[in-house]
Amino acid sequence: MTSKSVAIIGTRGYPSYYGGFETLVRRLAPHLAQQGWEVSVYGRKGATRTDDPSLDTRVRSIITPGVESKSLSTLSSGLTASAHAAWIRPDVALILNVANGYFLPALKARSIRTIVNVDGMEWEREKWGPSAKKVFYNGARLTGRFADEIICDSLEIKRRWHKEFDREGLFIPYGGDVPAERNDIGGYKPGSYALMVARFVPENTVAEFISAAEVISLTHDVVIVGSSGYGGVLEDRVRQLAEASPRVHWLGHLSDDRKLFSLWSNAGAYFHGHSVGGTNPALVQAMTCGAPIVARDTVYNREVMGTTGIFCPPNPAEIAKSILALLADSEKQKVLGASAIERAKTSYSWGDICRKYEAALASAAMSSGGQYA
Known part of the structure; x- marks a missing residue:
């Protein structure tokens, strides 16, 4: 029996707690190793936690150089990781x-099969300027042309890729971890506070939530988790609000899953403002934790949540109104939380998702000519 080999490119590494891709890798890499795969995960210097108790030593972590900046980190790290992968030649x-679409021809030239998770429509994100948007869009075009398979994390993203790039994608969403226990961590009374967990970028409706928080915090605690990673106007606004109001608590970026899960589990209302992308990992995890959710009304959030939450337009008055109404209705909180857990359990299980990824990878490896038991 010959073992199968896979290189995972495009995240901050293993194990890392930065975002949704990193969460996926923390679940998928050990699963593949358990199934007999040789797994190599490429990452960036200083972005991984080698002291993590959940680290699976069967997963090989490879750190390659890159330029750490908002505009160059993804491309430069992807370039060096792809060059190294082309040298060691994994099966898949x-x-x-999709920013790594530029490097697919080099991998193809080395007979390495490629599967690309295309994520959301990155070129539509407000945080990028015209040049960066063009880079992402051209990367998507190259992905559509050279990838052997693409994975779409939502049905709407799959539809968009078929329409715009004439590519059929494989639908595999993100998953959520069931909390081991429901603890009240941080001293916040369960059901009494509003919560937002997000990277501080415009398309996550952060500015609008900050304005809404000024109203909500007159009567209720508001807990904000996240940062921009680079400072900026949104961080300044949150910092000023937290300094001015004893009811506003800014925790910054949290890599402690136990505390984050507890914040979701005990929230009276969780606001999810993400507007660009498919199945958002934070939304799925909030559902798995049983958070009562108020979400920005988008086709993506409606696809994920169904009827398990409340939807509102992205303006401060409506956000504040929806959250305050939910904070005042403990019975509604229980109903929404229970329905969110049930939907997450049936549609967003990490076990099912990892098995789907493995099947796609195994199919690609077989197509490369290998014979695997």
Whole structure:
């Protein structure tokens, strides 16, 4: 029996707690190793936690150089990781982020099969300027042309890729971890506070939530988790609000899953403002934790949540109104939380998702000519 080999390119590494791709890798890499795969995960210097108790030593972590900046980190790290992968020649490469589409021809030239998780429509994100948007869009075009398979994390993203790039994608969403216990961590009374967990970028409706928080915090605690990673106007606004109001608590970026899960589990209302992308990992995890959710009304959030939450337009007055109404209705909180857990359990299980990824990778590896038991 010959073992199968996979290189995972496009994240900050293993194990890392930065975002959704990193969460996926923390679940998928050990699963593949358990199934007999040789797994190599490429990452960036200083972005991984080698002291993590959940680290699976069967997973090989490879750190390659890159330029750490908002505009160059993804491309430069993807370039060096792809060059190294082309040298070691795994059977298949799982590539995350269409910005790495530029490097697919080099992998193809080395007879390495490629599967690309295309994520959301990155070129539509407000945080990028015209040049960066063009880079992402051209990366998507190259992905559509050279990837052996693409994975779409939502049905709407799959539809968009078929319409815009004439590519059929494989639908595999993100999953959520069931909390081991429901603890009240942080001293916040269960059901009494509003919560937002997000990267501080415009398309996550952060500015609008900050304005809404000024109203909500007159009567209720508001807990904000997240940062921009680079400072900026949104961080300044949150910092000023937290300094001005004793009811506003800014925790910054949290890599402690136990505390984060507890915040979701005990929230009276969780606001999810993400507007660009498919199945958002934070939304799925909030559902798995049983958070009562108020979400920005988008086709993506409606696809994920169904009827398990409340939807509102992205303006401060409506956000504040929806959250305050939910905070005042403990019975509604229980109903929404229970329905969210049930939907997450049936549609967003990490076990099912990892098995689907493995099947896609195994199919690609077989197509490369290998014979595997």
